[in-house]
Amino acid sequence: MRTTLWLAAGLFLAGPLAAEPYSEEDLAIARELRESALAGDGGYEIVAELTTDIGPRLAGSEADARAVEWAVALFEEMGFDRVWTEPATFPTWHRGLERTEVVSPAHHELVTLALGFSPATPKGGIEAEVVMFDDLAALEAADPAEVADRIVFIRNRMERTRTGAGYGRAVGARSVGSRVAAEKGALALVIRSIGTSNNRFAHTGMQRFDSDVRMLPAVAISNPDADLLERLMAGDEPVRIQVEVDAETVEAYTSQNVFAEITGSEMPEEIVAIGAHLDSWDVGTGAIDDGAGVAIVTEAARLIKALDRRPDRSIRIILFAAEEIGLWGGRAWANAREDEIERYQLVAESDFGAGRIYAISARVKDEAWPVIAAIQDELAPLGIEIGDRGGNGGPDFYPAAALGVAAVDLRQDGTEYFDYHHTVNDTLDKIEPDALAQNAAAYAVLAWLGAQAPMDFGSGETILAEEAQREASAD
Ligand SMILES: [Zn+2]
Incomplete structure (x- = not known):
């Protein structure tokens, strides 16, 4: 143990890791993922199926339960290493x-x-x-x-x-x-x-x-x-x-967050989580909000699973329950992880429609910012710039923000998102497959390089301490 630590510290201080955080092999795989995502449909078939076979899926409705079953079946069919659900309980409302x-x-x-x-x-x-x-x-x-x-x-x-x-x-x-x-x-x-x-x-x-x-x-x-x-x-x-x-309004209904995992080969207990929410409003078919996100993160994980090698850390998909009516799935997820948030290497949620991603922002420890910059290098061919420090990874990871979870925001162009958001007009035709594929490419690169990163991103106490220090010095 001690030897390993000294070795790691020595390598880091010697410079090569600091200059280039990733091996040529890891970068080559990131590029392969990027290109194969762009050549694919970005998960368009997944969102087509969700919006057609399930349709609108207000949390607590009969369709919500069918959506959970659909997601579990999809993940099992895709052959992920582990597929499971965790409960989330919330009040529901019916129009x-x-x-x-x-x-x-x-x-x-x-x-x-x-x-x-x-x-x-x-x-x-x-x-x-x-x-x-x-x-x-x-x-x-x-x-x-x-x-x-x-x-x-x-x-x-x-x-x-x-x-x-x-x-x-x-x-x-x-x-x-x-x-x-x-x-x-x-x-x-x-x-x-x-x-x-x-x-x-x-x-x-x-x-x-x-x-x-x-x-x-x-x-x-x-x-x-x-x-x-x-x-x-x-x-x-x-x-x-x-x-x-x-x-x-009905006082209590229990739905499920749905999970799928690619178990890591070296540090399986450490996790990169990419999420979206499975529920939608009851009007429209929940295509851009958030069927698109479901498609994007599922396609990204599917591409990583199809590689002939495993990531070092585990990669998880989380499809959250009941986001629209109060982040209930996100709250349940955070509550269950209060004592182990350090295991979460990085989290990111896709919940802003199907517009192209134009920037990467991140809430990580200071020392890890160059690793985010190295990830951005691999996202640059997708038209993604480096963004600001900060963010919370998306709405369902917001309840975990107080725990100091390390998070990335892949910022999407939202110019047209609010033309359709929460309306009868949120339907499949609003999704452009090429833009969806660009999103899936970015999530695949992010999840892969997050899982292969040469250091942790500071989830938990490290991030909270640095933020407290910054705040104190700003006063
Ligand atoms: Zn949403």
Whole structure:
């Protein structure tokens, strides 16, 4: 043991490892993986099957259970070394009907979707005068007297960006608008869809759910319908609308995170995990969110499995349960790994559609950054640049961020993602096979080189200590 440590330290200090972290053989395999992924379909057949045979798969629905069975069968058929599931328990929500209607000063039916965990209205709906706010902050600042007994309309419009940053700026209206409006005595919430399309369909999505907090019936209307409502609000007459929702929340359902592993030959206890989420919203077929991610990581692992040699460390696929309704699979995964996060060499999730990857960002210990740079060298032919330090690997790895998990974000072009996100229009035709193959190539290279890396990336205490130190020196 001691000899090995000294040898490793000696090699490192002597320089060759520091200058070039990877052997020629490992790099040659990375290039082979990259080229074979580009020559393939990126897993297009996988997402075609998932969206066609299973379709929409809201967490807790009958289709969710079928999707779990489908994934287990797929992984077993592909011949991974180990295939298993781990439970995740969460409250579920079921959509009945939703309706938003302007009753005066003109009559309009607005294209509507209820938001996740919206309670039902009384049958026939709620009718009241509308009070409009520019964004969540304006609602938060409002005098309750302006809001009480009215229907709140938040009109903020999501901005289109490559990074998806516009989503983060706008989504608060959806995630907490209902509870803020409830505190001020409103009767219901209507938001402009958090999406970038001008087509006439609404974008659903999650509201932060807590069974102890009162929420209002809450719906999103399409962008053109929100424009219409704004024009009506600009007139002199009060605008009255009806909102009707029928929906049901069920306290507990248990679904499964689904795993497949290629067991490492040298350090099988150390793991590179690439993930996606298996659930989707109940509208559309969950093609870009997140059937694409399921296809990308499965295809990447399949290519590595097809090599005539094993990676040094183990590589795992994780298909998370119940991401859309509150990261429940990700939370269950993190909770079960509180005492062994150091085993996770690197994690990365594909959950941003099927657009091309343009940058690699990473949250790793300082000493390992040159290894990330060496990985980027092999991603450069795919058009992938070096990004910033940081990130959390994707939404389902966010709950593990507090444990200090080492994570890579392969940043996808999200310019068009929010045209389809959480809508009836999230369907297979939105996926471009060439772009999917570019993603699969990047994940294959990342997983392989992550598993062959000459050092760990600092998961756990090392990363947390370095971050605490940086924060202290910044003060
Ligand atoms: Zn997603």
